[in-house]
Amino acid sequence: MSNPTICVAGGGSWGTALAHLLAANGHDTCQWLRDDTVAQAVNAHHENPRYLPGFALHDSLQATTAPTVLGREIVVLAVPCQQLRGWLTANSSHFCTNTVLVNAAKGIETTNLLTCAEIVQQTLAHLQPRYAVLSGPSFAADVLRGLPTAVVLASADEALGHTLRQIFSSASFRCYSSTDVMGVEMGGALKNVMAIAAGVCDGLGLGHNSRAALITRGLAEMSRLGVARGAQPHTFMGLSGLGDLTLTCTGDLSRNRQVGLRLGRGERLDQITASLGMVAEGVKTTAAIHDLARQLHVDAPLTDAVYSILYGGCDPHEALHNLMARRLRDE
Secondary structure, three states: OOOOOOEEEEHHHHHHHHHHHHHHHHOOOEEEEEHOOOOHHHHHHOEEOOOOOOOOOOOOEEEEEHHHHHHHHEEEOOOOOOHHHHHHHHHHHHHOOOEEEOOOOOOOOOOOOOOOOHHHHHHEEEEEEEEEEEEEOOOOHHHHHOOOEEEEEOOOOOHHHHHHHHOOOOEEEEEEEEEEEEHHHHHHHHHHHHHHHHHHHHHHHOHHHHHHHHHHHHHHHHHHHHHOOOHHHHHOOHHHHHHHHHHHHHOOOOHHHHHHHHHOOOOOOOHHHHHOOOOOOHHHHHHHHHHHHHHOOOOOHHHHHHHHHHHHHOHHHHHHHHHEEEEEOOO
16 A cells, blocks of 8 residues: 555544644645634644644645545544444445545444444445554644654554554654554543543542552453453553553543543533533543443443443542442452
8 A cells, every 4th residue: 555545534633633644744635624614724724723723734734524535545533433423324425445444533332332443344334444443642732743652553454554554653653553453442442431530539639649549440440341342451551551541641631631630629510521622532431331341241440430420420529438448359
């Protein structure tokens, strides 16, 4: 796959950062957007004024609202997980047979408890797409600043994974490959739940000990749930597991951590989500993981605690007490 044509579908901060990265790598890259005003700004001023104001985008990056651009050889899916099924269904006629789809979204579908890979398989099976997922500790702003970043790109087709890691990698963006698609997708979804929990801890002023305990036990919970869905346990010690978990539990740019911080300080969820201006996937993913854990009969106390705060009206102090009062056990 030499000099492929690429479309990045999605105009949020992460989709824009990836479109800039691919264009800067010398690839013919076009960004598909819903908002014509933003598309015009990308083309005329090389900036996404809605999500990344002040960041210069590569001169060669073009943007459009025309769905025909989805017929390119590689399509990067930067569409939020909960919107993905409807968006793929509505645009399925524009994709080519055997197209390469690289998912960059993180989450579990709340209605069917499916990963993005499984959603793609259900909606586009007739096109036999070649699928991969990109995940890992990667704030969009840091990528645009050219700061060193490492991610993982997983595909069941090992050769495809090796090809894609070459396409995405640059001097400041290092891409490792994996064949554990389920593990990488579960890690990317689950860490957002733990980031909300970490934010709650910090919002309550619980100190460094509690955050370290939460990250450690959160990783164990992520691994249990992922393995129950067929993932490889070692994947959770990598970039899409421990790496992304560490970043989102400690970095102030994490939207999910910000949700937790504000919950811990006493704000209501509806106020928080209304003021964010962008998606915090962990809020809906928490509901999906809560249901999935029960379906799989997997112990998920941290997910249960976050769920009780978000959806059960539980006070964060009470949720903390319930966690600490659980029966003692081996690590």
